[in-house]
Amino acid sequence: MKSDQEQTSRYYAYFNYFLAIQNLLNTLYPSGSDLVQEIKKLPGYKRLQEKPGVNRARISELLRNSWFTWGLLEEIRESSSLTHINSPWSFVQSYYAILTMLESFLIAKKQPVHLKHANLLRTVSSELSSSKSCFPAPWSCVFDGDPKSNPFQLSNYSQELSLSNPLKSPDNPWEHYGLFLKTTRRNILNQKIQQWKKREKRKKIYSLKRQSLLENISPTTIFDAMYRMRIRSNYQDIDSFAFGVSAWGRMNGDSQKFHRAVLTLTEASLLVFEVLIARLMGKKLMIDEMKKFASSVYGHPIQKKILEHSEMLR
Secondary structure (H helix, E strand, O other), X not given: OOOHHHHHHHHHHHHHHHHHHHHHHHHHOOOHHHHHHHHHHOHHHHHXXXXXXXXXXXXXXXXXXXXXXXHHHHHOOOOHHHHHHHHHHHHHHHHHHHHHHHHHHHHHOOOOOOOOHHHHHHHHHHHHHOOOXXXXXXXXXXXXXXXXXXXXXXXXXXXXXXXXXXXXXXXXXXXXXXXXXXXXXXXXXXXXXXXXXXXXXXXXXXXXHHHHHHHOOOOEOHHHHHHHXXXXXXXXXXXXXXXXXXXXXXXXXXXXXXXXXXXHHHHHHHHHHHHHHHHHHOHHHHHHHHHHHHOOHXXXXXXXXXXXXXXXXX
């Protein structure tokens, strides 16, 4: 078990990432309508066309799954005791709410849906990093450089970033967003290196081989970062999420703040996919699905919000 100090440091590193992302989203898009309007301006959105013969039943099933999981997160947002207890699971629920919506989008687009997470994440990376992307910032801002680089840049974001310590609090939330992607890419690369060393029975890796491994990694996206959190919170680092919040932080409501920040990214990501899926399968069908779920017994926790989303699609 890690020391209390290690757990607290890790907890607040993740805490800072998500509060910065919440701040970034609220700054870029003061309302959901602002986000929807931004998506509709994108050339990639305008290129999307309704696809005949898609598996609408499967899309509907995945949409319900996503909204149900979002509802679980919403249900406990106001409870300080539940948000603290649920902390290791919030990322699992958030990731799967987003993942099932991503699958719906790919089916609506008539693209293959892979069962393996790595393949799904690679597919969405290609979507986000494309010059014809239908995704707005910050989702379209990805990191495809060397994680050793500093300063560094994100694709589709012009300014250089230089934050190296997530426990610091710079004014620009893009710094934490960029560092989140960079450290995620570093983790992915390190896993590849360890696999290579084990396979080749070597203690060190050649610089050219490291570069080759790096070049074969898809651009790193916010969804890769969410997958990292899903694995860390549920398998690798559960102690930091369960026990890392400080005593002062508990009194200050840090567990609730953290949960709400995760929820902000989750809801915004779902809204992005809802807009794109509505474009692909028709607004009326999508709005009907949303209203049907909102009126069901399972729709109660997000009834108001999902109906607001449906109005934004009109």
